[in-house]
Amino acid sequence: MAIGKEFAKGIYVENPVYRMVLGMCPTLAVSNTVENAVGMGVAATFVLLGSNIVISLIKNIVPKKIRIPMFVVVISAFVTIIDLVMAAYTPALHKALGIFVPLIVVNCIILGRAEAFASKNTIMDSIADALGMGLGFTLALLSLGITRELLGNGTFWGYPVLGQHFTPLLIFILPPGAFLVLGLYLGLFNWIDNKRKLSS
Amino acid sequence: MEIKTLFIIAISAIFINNFVLNRFLGICPYMGVSKQLDSAVGMGFAVIFVMTLASFVTWLIYEYLLAPVDSNLFFHLLKTEKPPDLTFLRTITFILVIAALVQFVEMVIQKMSPALYRSLGIYLPLITTNCAILGVTVMNIDQKLNLIESIVQAFSAGVGFTMALVLMAGIREKLDMADVPEALKGTPIAFIMATLMAIAFLGFSGLSIQ
Numbered sequence: 001m002a003i004g005k006e007f008a009k010g011i012y013v014e015n016p017v018y019r020m021v022l023g024m025c026p027t028l029a030v031s032n033t034v035e036n037a038v039g040m041g042v043a044a045t046f047v048l049l050g051s052n053i054v055i056s057l058i059k060n061i062v063p064k065k066i067r068i069p070m071f072v073v074v075i076s077a078f079v080t081i082i083d084l085v086m087a088a089y090t091p092a093l094h095k096a097l098g099i100f101v102p103l104i105v106v107n108c109i110i111l112g113r114a115e116a117f118a119s120k121n122t123i124m125d126s127i128a129d130a131l132g133m134g135l136g137f138t139l140a141l142l143s144l145g146i147t148r149e150l151l152g153n154g155t156f157w158g159y160p161v162l163g164q165h166f167t168p169l170l171i172f173i174l175p176p177g178a179f180l181v182l183g184l185y186l187g188l189f190n191w192i193d194n195k196r197k198l199s200s
Numbered sequence: 201m202e203i204k205t206l207f208i209i210a211i212s213a214i215f216i217n218n219f220v221l222n223r224f225l226g227i228c229p230y231m232g233v234s235k236q237l238d239s240a241v242g243m244g245f246a247v248i249f250v251m252t253l254a255s256f257v258t259w260l261i262y263e264y265l266l267a268p269v270d271s272n273l274f275f276h277l278l279k280t281e282k283p284p285d286l287t288f289l290r291t292i293t294f295i296l297v298i299a300a301l302v303q304f305v306e307m308v309i310q311k312m313s314p315a316l317y318r319s320l321g322i323y324l325p326l327i328t329t330n331c332a333i334l335g336v337t338v339m340n341i342d343q344k345l346n347l348i349e350s351i352v353q354a355f356s357a358g359v360g361f362t363m364a365l366v367l368m369a370g371i372r373e374k375l376d377m378a379d380v381p382e383a384l385k386g387t388p389i390a391f392i393m394a395t396l397m398a399i400a401f402l403g404f405s406g407l408s409i410q
Contacts, residue, residue, distance in 0.1 A: 021387055024231065025331045029224035069299060076292040084288060102291045102338050106331040108228060175222050176398035183384075183391030191383035 003128040006121075010132030016109045017140035018189045023109040026100050027141060028178040034157045037145030038138065039093045040100065043082050045134025048110050050078040052130035055118040062119075071114045076105045109137060147181050148172045206352045209345075213356035215404040219332050220364040221397055222405075226332030230365055231390055233323070240369035244362025246323040248355060250305060251333050254298050255354035258337040259347050261297060266290060294337050299328045332361055367397065 016022045026044070030036040054074050062070050083101050086094040094101060104110065113133055118126040149155055152172030154162035171177050219225045226247070233243045264273050268285035275283040306324045310317045327333060336357045340350035371393055380389050 021231070022228075024227035025224050028227060069296070072295055072299065073292065076295050080288055080291055083291065099335055099338055099342065103225075103331050103335055105291055105295050106329050106334050108329060111329065171399075174398075174402060175224070176395045176402060178224065179391045179395040179398055183388045183395060186391065187381075187384040187388035190385075190388060194383060 003124055006125050006128040007132040010129065010134070010136035011139065012136070014133075015136040015140060016112075016133055017137060018186060020109075020112075021186070022112055023107045023137060024182075025103065026107060027137075027144065028175075028182060030097055030100055031141050031144035031148055031178060031181075032152070032173050033096075033149045034142065034145040035093065036096050037141035039086075039090070040097055041134070041138025041141045043086065043097075043101065044104055044107060044110070044137055045131070046082050047075060047078040047104050047107075048113060048134045048137075049127065049130040050081075051075045051110055051114055052118040052126040053123060055114045056121060056123045056126035059119045067119065068111075068115070071111060071119075072105070075110055075114065079104045109133060143185065144178070144181055147185075148177055152177060202348075206349065209349055209353050210356040211407070213353050214360040214363065215401065216407055218360045218364060218401050218404075219335070219357045220361055221394065221401045223335070225335040226330050226361055229323075229326060229330055230361075230368065230394075231387060233326075234365055234368040234372055234390070237366065237369045237373055239323075240365045241362075242319050243323045243326075244358075244365050246327060247330065247332065247361050248358030250298075250302060250324070250327050251336055251354045251358040251361075252351060253305065254301055254333055255337055255340055255350045256347070257301060258294050258297055259340060259350045261293060262287075262290065262341055263347075266293065290338070290341065291334075294334060298333055298337070302328050332357065364397065368393065 010016065012019075014020060017024075017027050023044075026040050030040040051071070051074050055071055058070075058074075079102060082104070083094075086097075086101060113129060117129045121129070146156065149157075150162065151169050152174075154160055154166045154168050169177075172181065213219070217223055220227065220230050229243055229247070233239050263269070264271055266272075266286040266289055268283045268287070270283060272283040274280070274286070278284075302324055306317075309324075336354050340353060343353075345353060368390070372390060375389065375393070384392070
């Protein structure tokens, strides 16, 4: 039951992007197409899962004073793994994500969960937490990716869906579109929350 | 020729590919520290300083310890047949170097100039997780820049970051008095402001410097 709760909280209640406003750099940068968004979401989830597992296993051995450098080393080891795996098996995606693959190291979501959750909880809870947060991050990226690709290019995962009469709004693919769509989504979630508070 | 290349690198890092508004690096401090003008300026200078220093150090480490080239020190020390390829250690080395460097700079500033420490000190720990720093060091290597070019790119990237941050802080100080819809207050409106700034900076992409 508790595991289910740890998993579910990452998806909406504590969604890393929309609720906690963490991991903004990859969120904005790679959400220009659905494919990139999913690729980044999966890569970050893998790193999150790996680092949460290792950190919850070593949490009693690590001296408190040097825990952050230790966490960073663990995280960058997993980032190097996913970096090499992606370069080998999905070279096109690896190239599209570019510098943001090594930059998963400094994604605040991952260090944040290591410090706030995995270093204090059991391994099963940490796994559930990592999967939930990873899914929440992926869904947030996906929502941005779908909106931006659909409006900016008229396509979904590269397939045209809006027909020939649709004029693509190029701005959504360009950098300003990322800021705009994210700002409006954040506003939307605030609005839903405010409504909820009023009605309860 | 050399000066011209450096000039192109500087202009494109500050304006055309502004690190914050075009490459989305360093968004967290951009949103987090842009509420007041004073702290934005402090953060900006701390970033310029650490970024330049980190690029200098990481470039040397990559060239002399990690890259599979003849200048690799392990190649000379261990007398192997060909230079060892340690480039897979890049991410892990760079992040540790940056973290150590930030800690070191913090201690030096604390000893040398307590006044400077009071104004910059609180921003220094935050810089370790600023993706713009790791971003620029990795980018220097990816673009195969030499040492001077790397330093120029890092310094300019820091200037571009500071400029975007200070502009944003100036706007947000005024925004406090504006009548913003309830749901958009705080971060959402800041992102919408960033949209407008990014559109303005998109204008620089028309610049062609050859």
